[in-house]
Amino acid sequence: MTTSPGTAPAPGAQADSGSTVTSMIESSAERLFGGNVDAAMHAAVAGGEWPARLWTLAVDSGFACALARDEHGGTGANWADAWPILRALGYWQVPLPLAETMIATMLLSMAGVAPPEGAITLVEEAGAGGLALDGPAQQPALRGRASRVSWARHCRWALVSMRAPHAGTLLLVDLQQGGSVRTAAGANLADEPSDEVAFDGARCSARVDNPLPGLDEPLRHLGALTRSAMIAGALDSTLAQSVGYANQRIQFGRPIGRFQAIQHALAVLAAEAAAARMAAIVAAGSAPSIATGDGASAAFDIAVAKLRCSEAATRAAPIAHQVHGAIGFTREHPLHRATCRLWAWRAEYGSDTQWAERLGSAAISAGPEGFWPAVTQRGFDGA
């Protein structure tokens, strides 16, 4: 017998306590995703379907616009409030571009633009290298290719964050405007849609300035924040599945979880999950939102979180597979949905190595006197 996420301990048992808003969001995310995401849905999505009903339910629950202003249909929640949604996206491996849409609706709303209806994907700064803008400033046209764009084929919109010479510019582009935008299907290693998008003089529906002065690459930073929380959720899922399996699988006359070798491997997995959870929650607590403003330590906390969560993914996934043995290596067993996402997500919005470069550079510039103050104030001076 195997343990599926459907029978695993509810993530709510480990999720963040705190404000009433947070616990309401938590229980509603729990009900929605725990009750609707199942093996059949994953199979359908892997076959190319868009889970339209689940998307509608998520929108109706207020998740897509959770961080937008009231007048834009949002609830004005901050990232700490939204943490249970993000964690649940990872725990249940929810097949929707919800994190991307939450980021886009918040940024548009902060910049004074009412977020449009429909799913919105992100073309982050690193992926915008091949893009150019031409035409008049009020009606710019976008040209070039962006690769590995999450869920693009199913999204109505993309929010594009330009690089120099247009750094700080965010563009809202209708992906279904016709021949000037073409999408070629691809996938990440967890079979999530990860597409190539070609823009050929695409019209931009809105052009705004990055409303977050503390984050010079807003999509990369917020993408990293959301992936960190999703990794923490997926780690909890691998831990719950692995502990459940170790207690059920009998070899040599006893559950394999009675063997110290297995116990210690799972203790390492639990420690990695706990570290990832802490790093992701701290980053959610300081990330900028309408409610909290521009978090002073956000850039540092997000770098720490994505690095630490990605490292945890690297250490934890092999342990989960080793404990599960051959059954965990099958397509039929749900374990791969969590572990393959860990491997995919650790690379998205900056890998651990890329974030380490930034933090290491800042540490070397700050010198030995700057290190401990940076740890306690969660940020390097002038970096």
Place this chain on the structure above:
Amino acid sequence: MTRIDPCIPDAGCESLRLQVREFLAETLRGYPALARARQWSAADPAFSRRLGERGWIGMTWPRRYGGHERSQLERYVVLEELLAAGAPVAAHWTADRQSGPMLIRCAPDTLAPKIVPGIARGEVYFCIGLSESDTGSDLASVRTRATRIDGGWVLEGAKLWTTGAHRAHYMIALARTGPQGESRHAGLSQFLVDLDTPGVTVRPIRNQAGEHDFNEVAFDGVEVPDECLVGSPGEGWAQVSAELGFERSGPERYLSGMQLMLEMIDSASAQDARARVALGRLVAHYATLRQMSLGVAGLLARGEEPGLSAAIVKDLGATLEQSLPDVAHDLFGRSMPAGSALAEVADYITRAAPSFSLRGGTREILRNIVARGLGLR
């Protein structure tokens, strides 16, 4: 499975932090890097007394024991600043961390009023009498015996690996006072032993770095009065478990190798991509462990049992600290100039590092605790 929630120190804690930083910058001016790295064997009674004068020992204890009734988080902030600066805290650390709290908890009207105020002044030092020659991780196997006599007890046996016994005034010793019972945890009791008592012999044991840090402490017909039984007879196991929760919960479990991190930052070139990546990873580990360690302090502040969370933090902390000498070797190797602060600190931490996953509970014992918390044992 227990969870560790974030705990952010408030403005009062942050202003206390600045006071501590200022005090340390002044007091430790010119204190060399190697001395800072060796803070665990660096006992400096004069420094401990100065901390006592500042009210930074026994911070959370009731005033009637000489304490200062500050919060757990204020205490945490002082501890992490002392450790980050490499201050010589070894003299009073054990007494402040676990012996004082144990006396207040288990002997509130007898021993605590007499002894604890001296701890808070930074004048009275303790060591911990748990391990023996045949007793390490398996604490229930202690062979030191305490036998009842008229008005007190007689101790026979020997403790081993006793850190700081040569500079401590007292030990709290775990001894067998009755049959072990089925669980093996029954029949153990704890005793306060004045190390000047006749029959106590302290012999030094040098560690592989050549330092005298731990000792053998032999008891040969050592008589202690009745009131030196700490807590209840036969309750030693439960008392020790609670004590070890405190021992494992502090920031020393990830901050004792920090001087090497600082030396590496000092020596690294911003042009060296390998150094940027390796040090950047360490920055993230330090930042995350600090939040976890603070979270454990938050558990203590709410009166919750820190055991399981503390085990996770100590295991991750030791793993981080033991990686530091390897990172230094990888980045600098033989290019470390002989006699440089980097080389001295790296050599020292390399030899000290094996103890990080032994002291205060081995890595294996910690993982057993975590596995039990996961429902696997």
